[in-house]
Amino acid sequence: xxxxxxxxxxxxxxxxxxxxxxxxxxxxxxxxxxxxxxxxxxxxxxxxxxxxxxxxxxxxxxxxxxxxxxxxxxxxxxxxxxxxxxxxxxxxxxxxxxxxxxxxxxxxxxxxxxxxxxxxxxxxxxxxxxxxxxxxxxxxxxxxxxxxxxxxxxxxxxxxxxxxxxxxxxxxxxxxxxxxxxxxxxxxxxxxxxxxxxxxxxxxxxxxxxxxxxxxxxxxxxxxxxxxxxxxxxxxxxxxxxxxxxxxxxxxxxxxxxxxxxxxxxxxxxxxxxxxxxxxxxxxxxxxxxxxxxxxxxxxxxxxxxxxxxxxxxxxxxxxxxxxxxxxxxxxxxxx
Amino acid sequence: xxxxxxxxxxxxxxxxxxxxxxxxxxxxxxxxxxxxxxxxxxxxxxxxxxxxxxxxxxxxxxxxxxxxxxxxxxxxxxxxxxxxxxxxxxxxxxxxxxxxxxxxxxxxxxxxxxxxxxxxxxxxxxxxxxxxxxxxxxxxxxxxxxxxxxxxxxxxxxxxxxxxxxxxxxxxxxxxxxxxxxxxxxxxxxxxxxxxxxxxxxxxxxxxxxxxxxxxxxxxxxxxxxxxxxxxxxxxxxxxxxxxxxxxxxxxxxxxxxxxxxxxxxxxxxxxxxxx
Numbered sequence: 001x002x003x004x005x006x007x008x009x010x011x012x013x014x015x016x017x018x019x020x021x022x023x024x025x026x027x028x029x030x031x032x033x034x035x036x037x038x039x040x041x042x043x044x045x046x047x048x049x050x051x052x053x054x055x056x057x058x059x060x061x062x063x064x065x066x067x068x069x070x071x072x073x074x075x076x077x078x079x080x081x082x083x084x085x086x087x088x089x090x091x092x093x094x095x096x097x098x099x100x101x102x103x104x105x106x107x108x109x110x111x112x113x114x115x116x117x118x119x120x121x122x123x124x125x126x127x128x129x130x131x132x133x134x135x136x137x138x139x140x141x142x143x144x145x146x147x148x149x150x151x152x153x154x155x156x157x158x159x160x161x162x163x164x165x166x167x168x169x170x171x172x173x174x175x176x177x178x179x180x181x182x183x184x185x186x187x188x189x190x191x192x193x194x195x196x197x198x199x200x201x202x203x204x205x206x207x208x209x210x211x212x213x214x215x216x217x218x219x220x221x222x223x224x225x226x227x228x229x230x231x232x233x234x235x236x237x238x239x240x241x242x243x244x245x246x247x248x249x250x251x252x253x254x255x256x257x258x259x260x261x262x263x264x265x266x267x268x269x270x271x272x273x274x275x276x277x278x279x280x281x282x283x284x285x286x287x288x289x290x291x292x293x294x295x296x297x298x299x300x301x302x303x304x305x306x307x308x309x310x311x312x313x314x315x316x317x318x319x320x321x322x323x324x325x326x327x328x329x330x331x332x333x334x335x336x
Numbered sequence: 337x338x339x340x341x342x343x344x345x346x347x348x349x350x351x352x353x354x355x356x357x358x359x360x361x362x363x364x365x366x367x368x369x370x371x372x373x374x375x376x377x378x379x380x381x382x383x384x385x386x387x388x389x390x391x392x393x394x395x396x397x398x399x400x401x402x403x404x405x406x407x408x409x410x411x412x413x414x415x416x417x418x419x420x421x422x423x424x425x426x427x428x429x430x431x432x433x434x435x436x437x438x439x440x441x442x443x444x445x446x447x448x449x450x451x452x453x454x455x456x457x458x459x460x461x462x463x464x465x466x467x468x469x470x471x472x473x474x475x476x477x478x479x480x481x482x483x484x485x486x487x488x489x490x491x492x493x494x495x496x497x498x499x500x501x502x503x504x505x506x507x508x509x510x511x512x513x514x515x516x517x518x519x520x521x522x523x524x525x526x527x528x529x530x531x532x533x534x535x536x537x538x539x540x541x542x543x544x545x546x547x548x549x550x551x552x553x554x555x556x557x558x559x560x561x562x563x564x565x566x567x568x569x570x571x572x573x574x575x576x577x578x579x580x581x582x583x584x585x586x587x588x589x590x591x592x593x594x595x596x597x598x599x600x601x602x603x604x605x606x607x608x609x610x611x612x
Contacts, residue, residue: 049523049526050493050494050523050526165387194386194387195550195551195591195594195595196386197386198594198596199593199594202596221525222523222596223598224524224596224597227596227597227598227599228597228601230600247600247602248600248602248603251599251603252603261525262525263598265527265528266524267527267528267551267553267554267557268595268596269553269580269592269597270556275528275531275532275557276528277525277528277529277531278528279529281493281496282493334598334600
């Protein structure tokens, strides 16, 4: 066991990822020095507010940064030890959809309205699994059934608009998983859904994961949802990692005031206390240099906080935090 | 205390031909069916349910943004359904609405100050100088400050825009505000800020709220009473503490069970599930 851990590279390894967006001579650092690893069967949550850089970090894994006017300035992304940064588009396209798949917040946007449910899933099977027409169709029906779409043979002939939000997300999951990818990137997959439907979709993701040993990179702003699915959490703020660690440690004993703030703003039943909101707004990426980027919103800040940019320091076994006061702060986490 | 808003037997049927039946049959949906509730001054009533339960329709019917088919709506002793268009326009100064999507409810070509001042202009409530002063005061109250006055919606984040929408609704000093999923499009951390602002405004101004949401955990934060809706009908209603602690209906229990727990699953597993 120890042998295999040391000799095998992690499934996905992101190291020092720095992304810039812009054009010509004006480039803004949107993501700075982000590192994480993801192993088979694991769920890693990238957490943060809108504008924290979580989605662009994940799309960079798919080699899509360039499509939206971005570029990888530094860092490496390795899938089973193989470097993806700098690979030609033709190679990346082979990996995308077959090895690494993605689902989005709005499932209807990732589905083609002009094709039936069965056709879109079958297309993935034809392209990535090299199946013939009939075999691909059968595979599609099998996938619709696996993601819990009732009466799959009939539903396969329906168009995306005939699916409800939750069923459309199941369909998107079926299409994403049809090629047996090893990594699934799930970008806010339940944000647009009702709470009841959200619970079912999360349950489906957990089941798929335990059945197939899928690794999931789960992007969310909602720590309540993350609590339900993740093994490890990376908290991002203004383009950088501020804290990371195993979910049970990070939730019960957060080390960064921002993490504690996010935990305090989760609406939960029976809290018996009002939500604790973090005052202020997230600064746009690239605007704050030489300071802790969270300091202006932090209730624990001291003079030193705005005089230097704190490094991400390893605090304990597989935990790290970017806070000057991490050692002397005792922050409130989730209590049972 | 007497009821500010009293709704009795509210009903709305949407008719129309189904495109799929190719004109052969008329499909009729009873979107809201026999809904009754009261909102007292300074109190807050939540309407919860899944998409399609009719909760947003209830909010719109109450303000007569959609015409009800059945029932009575009495606001401060006035029968709203008997009002003329002009009478209703005047009533709406006292009844405002905050929508789910702050990006689409503000005119992108109007400055923040002009958007917030618009209801004052519509209701002819203040002269120019007084308007500017009121706008500045509202911007402060909702935590934005006057530096936002000359900006445009595109420069603001979702949470900031929702603050603008709240300022715009409150500037005419209403007694009653319908909030239709006002935080559903926002990040959880921003949601907490907006809820904090709403509860603070409510207690400062003595507002009555009708708060529409699909998220039961928010109900506990914001509301005194709750209506649980399913397919146009109210399946359960009462004080929040009663309904959430001792739900009588299976449907309410299902909704409660779906609320994600902030306790990591790894810590929950292996433990017997405790009934709440």
